[in-house]
Amino acid sequence: MDTLYSNLLNPPYISHFLLLLFLASSYLHTSSHFCFCLVDGVPSIGSVRSCIEEERSALLSFKQDLKDPYGRLSSWVGRDCCQWEGISCTNRTGHVAKVDLRNPCSYDDEEGTYYNQSWLGGKINRSLLSLKYLNYLDLSCNYFDGIHIPKFFGDLKSLRYLNISSASFSGEIPPSLGNLSKLNYLDLGNSFYNTRSFEMHSKNLNWLSHLSSLKYLNLNGVNLSTEVPNLLHHVNMLPSLLELHLSNCFFESPPLSLQKINFTSLSVLDLSFTPNFDLYLSNNEVNTSSFPSWLFNLTSLRKLDLRWNSFGGPFPDELASLKSLEYLDLSHCGLEGQLPASLGMLKSMQHIHLSWLLLWGSIPASIGNLSSLKTLDLSNSNINGSIPESLGKLSELVRLDLSANPLEGILTEAHFINLTSLKICHIDNDGRPMPLVLNVAYDWVPPFKLQELGLEDFRIGPGFLGFLQSQTELEALSLRRAAILGSIPDEWFLKISSQVEYLDLAYNNFGGRLPFQLKFPKLMFIFLDHNQFEGPFPLWSSIAQILDLQSNLFSGPIPSNLDQLMPQLTYLDVSENNLSGTIPPSICNMKYMNTISLRKNKLFGEFPQQWSLWSEISIIDVSHNNLSGNIPSSMGIPSSLHEFKANNNNFGGEIPFSFQNCTHLAILSLGHNKFTGNLALRLGSNLSTLVVLGLRSNLLSGHIPHQLCNLVYLRTLDLAHNNFSGTIPKCLKNMTSLVKADAPFMESELSNIYDGQTTIMSKGEELDYGDYASFYWGLNIIDLSSNNFEGEILEQVGSLVELHTLNLSMNQLTGEIPSSIGKLRWLESLDLSHNHFSGHIPQNMSSLTSLSHLNLSYNNLIGRIPSGNQLETLNDPSIYEGNPSLCGAPLSTVCPGYDTGHIVPAEDLSKDDDEVFWFHVSMALGFIVGFWVVCGTLVLKKSWRYAYFKFFDNIKEKVALTIALKLARWQGKL
Numbered sequence: 015m016d017t018l019y020s021n022l023l024n025p026p027y028i029s030h031f032l033l034l035l036f037l038a039s040s041y042l043h044t045s046s047h048f049c050f051c052l053v054d055g056v057p058s059i060g061s062v063r064s065c066i067e068e069e070r071s072a073l074l075s076f077k078q079d080l081k082d083p084y085g086r087l088s089s090w091v092g093r094d095c096c097q098w099e100g101i102s103c104t105n106r107t108g109h110v111a112k113v114d115l116r117n118p119c120s121y122d123d124e125e126g127t128y129y130n131q132s133w134l135g136g137k138i139n140r141s142l143l144s145l146k147y148l149n150y151l152d153l154s155c156n157y158f159d160g161i162h163i164p165k166f167f168g169d170l171k172s173l174r175y176l177n178i179s180s181a182s183f184s185g186e187i188p189p190s191l192g193n194l195s196k197l198n199y200l201d202l203g204n205s206f207y208n209t210r211s212f213e214m215h216s217k218n219l220n221w222l223s224h225l226s227s228l229k230y231l232n233l234n235g236v237n238l239s240t241e242v243p244n245l246l247h248h249v250n251m252l253p254s255l256l257e258l259h260l261s262n263c264f265f266e267s268p269p270l271s272l273q274k275i276n277f278t279s280l281s282v283l284d285l286s287f288t289p290n291f292d293l294y295l296s297n298n299e300v301n302t303s304s305f306p307s308w309l310f311n312l313t314s315l316r317k318l319d320l321r322w323n324s325f326g327g328p329f330p331d332e333l334a335s336l337k338s339l340e341y342l343d344l345s346h347c348g349l350e351g352q353l354p355a356s357l358g359m360l361k362s363m364q365h366i367h368l369s370w371l372l373l374w375g376s377i378p379a380s381i382g383n384l385s386s387l388k389t390l391d392l393s394n395s396n397i398n399g400s401i402p403e404s405l406g407k408l409s410e411l412v413r414l415d416l417s418a419n420p421l422e423g424i425l426t427e428a429h430f431i432n433l434t435s436l437k438i439c440h441i442d443n444d445g446r447p448m449p450l451v452l453n454v455a456y457d458w459v460p461p462f463k464l465q466e467l468g469l470e471d472f473r474i475g476p477g478f479l480g481f482l483q484s485q486t487e488l489e490a491l492s493l494r495r496a497a498i499l500g501s502i503p504d505e506w507f508l509k510i511s512s513q514v515e516y517l518d519l520a521y522n523n524f525g526g527r528l529p530f531q532l533k534f535p536k537l538m539f540i541f542l543d544h545n546q547f548e549g550p551f552p553l554w555s556s557i558a559q560i561l562d563l564q565s566n567l568f569s570g571p572i573p574s575n576l577d578q579l580m581p582q583l584t585y586l587d588v589s590e591n592n593l594s595g596t597i598p599p600s601i602c603n604m605k606y607m608n609t610i611s612l613r614k615n616k617l618f619g620e621f622p623q624q625w626s627l628w629s630e631i632s633i634i635d636v637s638h639n640n641l642s643g644n645i646p647s648s649m650g651i652p653s654s655l656h657e658f659k660a661n662n663n664n665f666g667g668e669i670p671f672s673f674q675n676c677t678h679l680a681i682l683s684l685g686h687n688k689f690t691g692n693l694a695l696r697l698g699s700n701l702s703t704l705v706v707l708g709l710r711s712n713l714l715s716g717h718i719p720h721q722l723c724n725l726v727y728l729r730t731l732d733l734a735h736n737n738f739s740g741t742i743p744k745c746l747k748n749m750t751s752l753v754k755a756d757a758p759f760m761e762s763e764l765s766n767i768y769d770g771q772t773t774i775m776s777k778g779e780e781l782d783y784g785d786y787a788s789f790y791w792g793l794n795i796i797d798l799s800s801n802n803f804e805g806e807i808l809e810q811v812g813s814l815v816e817l818h819t820l821n822l823s824m825n826q827l828t829g830e831i832p833s834s835i836g837k838l839r840w841l842e843s844l845d846l847s848h849n850h851f852s853g854h855i856p857q858n859m860s861s862l863t864s865l866s867h868l869n870l871s872y873n874n875l876i877g878r879i880p881s882g883n884q885l886e887t888l889n890d891p892s893i894y895e896g897n898p899s900l901c902g903a904p905l906s907t908v909c910p911g912y913d914t915g916h917i918v919p920a921e922d923l924s925k926d927d928d929e930v931f932w933f934h935v936s937m938a939l940g941f942i943v944g945f946w947v948v949c950g951t952l953v954l955k956k957s958w959r960y961a962y963f964k965f966f967d968n969i970k971e972k973v974a975l976t977i978a979l980k981l982a983r984w985q986g987k988l
């Protein structure tokens with residue numbers, strides 16, 4: 015699971031990272047900032063007297079109906095019920111006043127879900143009604159498995175405090191709760207990740223208006239969609255209200271209009287996730303709404319949380335009227351425009367979260383007046399210009415996050431001069447070409463000791479090394495693409511080695527040997543990829559979970575006891591190094607391994623037999639080595655595989671049948687080996703998740719099995735250079751991904767995890783495509799070239815309308831080229847050369863407007879070469895040569911009855927080179943476009959943002975949350 019983590023840090027995943035981080039952080043710090051003190055009205059608690067018998071037996075009946083698998087109520091025996099766990103009685107009368115059975119909610123790392131540690135469940139017995147003096151009832155975070163809230167709660171007339179939040183109740187909230195006229199505190203909220211399983215709703219909130227003493231109301235996650243128009247009307251009957259939580263309540267937009275506000279003492283307002291998260295995740299364009307103006311009358315407001323709303327329109331200047339505001343979160347709100355200078359008037363402000371907005375303009379210098387500011391998060395909000403020096407005045411500032419904004423300019427000592435409290439600092443300009451520059455004097459001693467520092471895409475002056483030397487408390491450091499001149503001195507590694515947990519030095523020009531002897535006792539996440547580090551594998555930490563050494567000059571063998579040296583590894587990428595030797599079999603003992611890439615090294619010998627021990631493995635890439643022998647299957651193949659790449663090795667034997675059991679397999683790349691046998695039984699419905707099947711250049715034979723057509727997600731089918739024979743199956747038209755524009759993408763973790771590469775032949779060149787591209791920009795290739803296929807290609811080829819490349823060259827195919835081929839509107843490359851095609855070239859091939867590579871040479875085609883549109887540009891005569899009966903331009907053979915032969919101009923001879931050039935350019939563009947689609951445009955164009963959230967939905971939530979929380983932990987003090 016940790017593998018996701020790392021790739022979230024690689025573009026284009028960085029935005030997931032931020033999004034997840036945001037999610038995590040927001041969930042972690044809800045409710046922590048404001049201490050709501052309710053005590054007023056709750057009688058003093060104690061146990062001078064022993065309890066009243068009638069109440070004791072009521073509690074016992076209550077206990078009897080509860081499920082208590084963890085024995086939490088084991089103290090509920092004996093006479094004095096006032097001594098029982100969770101029970102408190104009043105001092106004077108000895109009546110039970112308080113039943114507090116709250117279960118500490120906790121998050122389980124392994125499971126990736128919130129789970130209620132030692133929950134109580136079952137039914138709630140009416141005997142509670144005998145507790146006449148009960149004023150405090152807390153059953154929160156237990157697990158009542160979807161039962162309804164008991165109606166009789168409305169008869170617990172003394173209640174002042176009722177908390178049954180996140181306890182898996184469902185159904186209609188009983189209107190009888192309206193009888194609890196003494197209630198101060200009502201929490202029926204559901205934590206975010208519980209909302210999906212159990213949903214509460216209230217069709218009519220009249221009951222709420224009766225709770226006129228209410229100071230705290232939490233209905234988070236309750237479906238109030240039918241009550242939107244009246245909601246504020248009901249809330250307006252609660253004049254004492256101090257806190258109102260209506261997050262994720264299924265409104266489409268926050269309630270807009272209100273005549274006159276009654277609840278003017280409101281201190282905390284949470285209307286986040288309006289519309290609720292499901293709407294964001296759906297494909298639909300979310301309607302925007304305007305910023306509710308009644309908010310500006312809530313002048314006592316200290317905390318305002320409106321993140322994940324869908325406001326259109328400019329950033330509201332009037333916010334400055336909320337003078338008491340200490341906490342403001344408008345992240346993911348769709349607000350546009352400039353940050354008003356008036357923000358600087360909110361003198362009490364402590365926490366500003368304005369990430370993922372559509373802002374422009376720079377950070378107002380007046381921010382420097384917010385002398386209490388502790389958090390400033392403006393990440394991913396398109397803020398440009400230079401960073402104001404006034405920021406350096408914020409002596410209380412703990413967390414500064416300006417990451418992923420098109421910032422520019424030079425940062426100097428002045429920007430940091432009084433930041434004495436700063437612990438967390440993230441600044442980067444999202445990979446834009448004009449880097450930010452950090453220019454500080456070498457002997458400058460910063461006023462802070464940071465725990466986290468992320469300066470990515472920076473140009474860092476030489477003074478930085480002095481700066482770094484002073485940062486001896488770093489737990490996380492990222493200097494990704496920081497273009498640091500020189501190398502990091504060993505002494506500095508020594509200084510930070512004892513506490514650093516996260517280290518990212520990727521994409522720099524660091525060279526030389528690393529200090530290998532160093533021990534980093536806490537280091538878990540190590541990114542040293544894309545540098546020029548030399549020497550053996552660094553073994554710095556025995557608790558490493560991620561080790562990314564891709565593209566360096568590391569050499570020597572993979573340590574044979576790596577399983578003991580780094581037993582926690584989940585992600586190991588040593589691709590593109592000079593590692594030699596064999597793959598140590600002990601590597602299969604690393605039971606958490608999820609992604610392992612050994613691509614492009616000099617490894618030889620056999621693939622380890624016991625690889626089925628990897629029960630969590632998702633991605634294995636051993637391509638481009640000198641490995642030999644069979645793909646071992648005697649002990650099984652791990653069924654959790656999503657991606658297996660062993661291409662460009664010397665593997666032989668048959669492709670193991672047990673790949674059938676890999677029900678998530680999306681990429682199987684075995685090209686350029688010596689595999690033999692046929693495919694007949696080895697493919698089919700069981701592998702229906704395949705997206706890429708690469709078997710190029712092997713010794714495979716036999717027919718293409720019809721089951722191949724069941725691969726509805728397949729986008730790349732490469733069987734070229736084998737000995738396959740028989741006809742091309744008619745059922746190809748069932749391959750949905752190649753037939754339908756809106757075919758569903760394979761929902762695979764793959765797309766979110768590892769930015770691997772697949773070597774694919776396209777337009778006469780083998781290229782490494784990022785897997786992300788294969789999945790989301792659909793390469794859509796069928797390459798059956800250099801086999802012994804025979805027979806005709808039928809009209810149904812025309813159904814493969816999503817195809818980009820079709821290569822059937824070097825076979826024994828006969829018959830005419832079907833005219834339906836003109837329907838392949840995206841076809842860029844068509845190679846039918848070296849077959850026995852006969853007849854005319856269909857005229858409608860001129861409608862293939864995307865075609866940039868065509869080869870029809872060495873067939874028996876006859877007649878005039880069609881012209882028009884794209885075909886005019888494909889004027890290299892060699893693409894038609896070897897067809898003695900073809901005539902017309904660009905061939906010099908004049909068609910009978912015409913005399914206008916076309917002479918090939920000299921400059922066209924360089925066409926091939928040009929094409930290669932343009933192909934690379936378009937690849938590069940593809941990458942840039944891809945990158946910006948995800949990272950850049952999202953902030954700029956709203957509809958794309960929502961599409962992106964849809965994409966986000968494909969991630970298994972559990973995984974996402976795990977990562978998010980791990981990141982959050984890494985992020986430190988949120």
Ligand SMILES: *[C@@H]1O[C@H](CO)[C@@H](O)[C@H](O)[C@H]1NC(C)=O
Pocket residue numbers: 058059060061062105
């Ligand atoms: C109730 O009893 C507890 C413990 O005996 C004591 O601490 C508390 O002050 C008492 N409260 C009142 C109001 O007497």
Ligand SMILES: *[C@@H]1O[C@H](CO)[C@@H](O)[C@H](O)[C@H]1NC(C)=O
Pocket residue numbers: 226247250251252253273274275276
């Ligand atoms: C304000 O609250 C009072 C009593 O709580 C109620 O009578 C009145 O109608 C409310 N005003 C509005 C405008 O809702």
Ligand SMILES: *[C@@H]1O[C@H](CO)[C@@H](O)[C@H](O)[C@H]1NC(C)=O
Pocket residue numbers: 272273274275308311
């Ligand atoms: C907000 O305050 C203004 C000025 O006091 C008042 O005129 C207006 O009616 C108030 N609006 C609401 C919705 O209470």
